[in-house]
Amino acid sequence: MTDFPLKTTDPTEAVTPVRAFSDRHARGLRWFLAGPAALVLSILLMASLPLALPAGRGGVNHLVLPVIFFPLMWAVLIILPVASAQLARLARIYLLMLTFCVLAIVTNIIF
Amino acid sequence: MARDALQTKRLIALHGWLATALSLLLYAVMLSGTIVVFSDEIGDWSNTTAPRADLFSHPVDRHYQRIAAQVPATLKEDVIIGGGPQGTLRLFFGGARPRIDGGGVETFGREYLLDPVNGSVVSAKTGFLADLSAARPQDALKDFLVDLHVRLHVPGRWGLYLTGVLGIAMLVAALTGVLIHRNILKELFVAERPGKRIVSARDAHNLAGVWSLPFAILLAFTGAFLSFAVSLGLPVVAMVAFGGDQRAALDAVIGTPRADNAAPAATADLDRILAAAHQMAQAPVAVINIHNAGRADAIVETFHGTAPGDVRGVSLEFSGATGAFEGQSHLVGAAPSVGNTLAELAAPLHFGNFAGKASRIVWAALGAAMTYTIVSGVGLWLRRRDAPIWSGAAWVFQTVVWGLPLAMTGAAYGFFLSQFQGDPMDQVVTAFLASSFLVIAFCFLRRSDPPRHLARHLRRGLGVGLLCLPLLRLQVGGISWGEAIMGAEANVIFVDALCLLGAGIFLAGSRRARLSAAHT
Known part of the structure; x- marks a missing residue:
């Protein structure tokens, strides 16, 4: 995966076809990560965290805490790609988290 | 740049x-x-x-016992006693029943509106609890707002999804506001510049x-949680942790169901329970809910308004057969927990x-x-x-x-x-x-x-x-x-x-x- 360093958008630099292409891709990737990827990942996190969190004294923390923090998780996952300068690294982190969540859910369903 | x-x-x-x-x-x-x-x-x-008075300042036990004697046992799974329209006392006796239109299993039963003083029946209706509760012409303006x-x-879950997404949008706008305003403390005291310019x-x-800003974050967060908790959170958690069984998920979240004891048993004196509950909660009873009325495992749950000095109202549980105090019930789970405390705080912090x-x-x-x-x-x-x-x-x-x-x-x-x-x-x-x-x-x-x-x-x-x-x-x-x-x-x-x-x-x-x- 190609990284998109922000210095390519420096207006003092000449606009080359390569730079315009990478800017378009960076913008597209940013929209994808902050939009559908953030929504899917936050739902998957809410679904898989009950399998990883401790139940606690009342026996419900693992079920309730992911639901309570779902709005915060979603909001943070929206803001991160917009604020981040290292888009490619963030995309890899999102993909890794997505893989872990899907694996946890599939493993739980199968076994 | x-x-x-x-x-x-x-x-x-x-x-x-x-x-x-x-x-x-x-x-x-x-x-x-x-x-x-x-x-x-x-x-x-x-x-x-409508004349308004404290409903439970009058004895309710004799009214409840009289009506309960006329209701079949199948409609005593859930009994709700509270205020009705025009200052009446509302008694609802119900049990689970599937909707004919395929809308799933819901509580179906009979609703009686009584004069709280002499107990005469003002009206009696049969239907699903959701339909009977929705038809409140006296609260039409409040319910509309x-x-x-x-x-x-x-309608349905889509409305909750919509307001939940709006809550997320508000949360993102507030959080990005914090990130944009680097000199936030200074900006607290910047007065509006005169004139009708854009800078003003x-x-x-x-x-x-x-x-x-802090209030916006709090309101958006709790609002999005309240919208998504039942419409999205519970179904998702049920699907993964309980193989799609929402009833099992609900039982786990609400608390461990008590062991069944279907042996018939008379319900304890409700007036005595009400007096004890009022004293313990230091707040008047707003609603009473009796689970499995007329059985040995019956539970009387009393819901109270907020007592002075408390953040939220409490609900207490009493044995329906003996009237003995069983403990404080929790919104989530059967015992105190971090998850329960946070879930219980969401509503009062959102509604203020x-x-x-x-x-x-x-x-x-x-x-x-x-x-x-x-x-x-x-x-x-x-x-x-x-x-x-x-x-x-x-x-x-x-x-x-x-x-x-x-x-x-x-x-x-x-x-x-x-x-x-x-x-x-x-x-x-x-x-x-x-x-x-x-x-x-x-x-x-x-x-x-x-x-x-x-x-x-x-x-x-x-x-x-x-x-x-x-x-x-x-x-x-x-x-x-x-x-x-x-x-x-x-x-x-x-x-x-x-x-x-x-x-x-x-x-x-x-x-x-x-x-x-x-x-x-």
Whole structure:
């Protein structure tokens, strides 16, 4: 995966076809990560965290805490790609988290 | 461009576009939320002809025992005792039954409305609990405003998804606001620069936004949680952790079900339980719920209002067979936990009802500041854009900003006029739609006027509408201020005073705008 360093958008630099292409891709990737990827990942996190969190004294923390923090998780996952300068690294982190969540859910369903 | 500057630029773009794209819906939710902070008061104010008294100050056990003897055992899984319309005592006896239309299993049963003093039956109905509870003509105005805030009148889960997404949008806008305003402490004390320039509008927006930022984060977070918890969170958790069994998930979340003991047993004296519950909770009982009435494993649950010094009301459990105290029930789980505490705090922190009227007045004021932040933010966004499409958007925004409160006032008129003729639930909706149509038609006919002139006319209309509302309430038989003072009906005077205060503010604002226009 190609990284998109922000210095390519420096207006003092000449606009080359390569730079315009990478800017378009960076913008597209940013929209994808902050939009559908953030929504899917936050739902998957809410679904898989009950399998990883401790139940606690009342026996419900693992079920309730992911639901309570779902709005915060979603909001943070929206803001991160917009604020981040290292888009490619963030995309890899999102993909890794997505893989872990899907694996946890599939493993739980199968076994 | 420096990296920090680019990052800030992107955050401002997210902050602005997100808030602008959803501005009309966000405004509707925020404005209605600011008003329904006083939903209890509005309920009492709009239902002023009904005698009100503490329902459980009269003995209820003999009424309950008499009606329970006439009800089959299958309808005693869930018994609810609380207040009904026109000061009646409401008894509902029900059990689970599938809906014929395939709507799943719901509580079905009989509803009795009794005179709380002598126990005579005022009315008796049969049906699903959800349908019987929804048909409350005396609360039509309050329910209309609450439903506007909770789900924007979009039916089913979709309304909750919509308001949940709006909560997330508000949360993102607030969090990006924190990131954008690097000198947040300094901006708390930056006064609006004089003149009607863009910088003045930006200062006003920043000032309102920065002061209400913590509150915006709190409200958006708790609001999104309340919208998504049951509509999305529970089904998702049930699907993964309980193989799709929502009933099992609900049992785990609500608490471990008690062992069945279906042996018949008489229900303990409810009046004795009520007295004990009142003393323990230090707050009057609002509703009683009896699970498995008439059995040895029956549980009587009492729900209380907020006691002085507490953040939220409690609910207590008593054995239905012996009347012995069993413990405090929790919103989530059978024992105290971090998850339960956080879930229980969400509602009082969102509604601001943790310290009586004082906290709700503060919440309404902060809600008004947030509403102003949305309006000023979108106004700022539109002023910076010259394209014709944005001037059309400015017209639409101006129409909605003033048209929505006017239509809500129109709904209140419809409710009071329904006292003469018609069903209040239909009349409220009809009056809201008719008022909306009139405002849109007026704004369309005056579309060549500058937006500030349009706003001035609508503001004056709103002021006059609010001014006449208490008069109409009196005219249709509502209690007078004197009767309210004698009968300790403070809520009636409170909402009337709010209407008059709003009328004063809007009429004065309209007059100031007219004088200012005359000078220029």
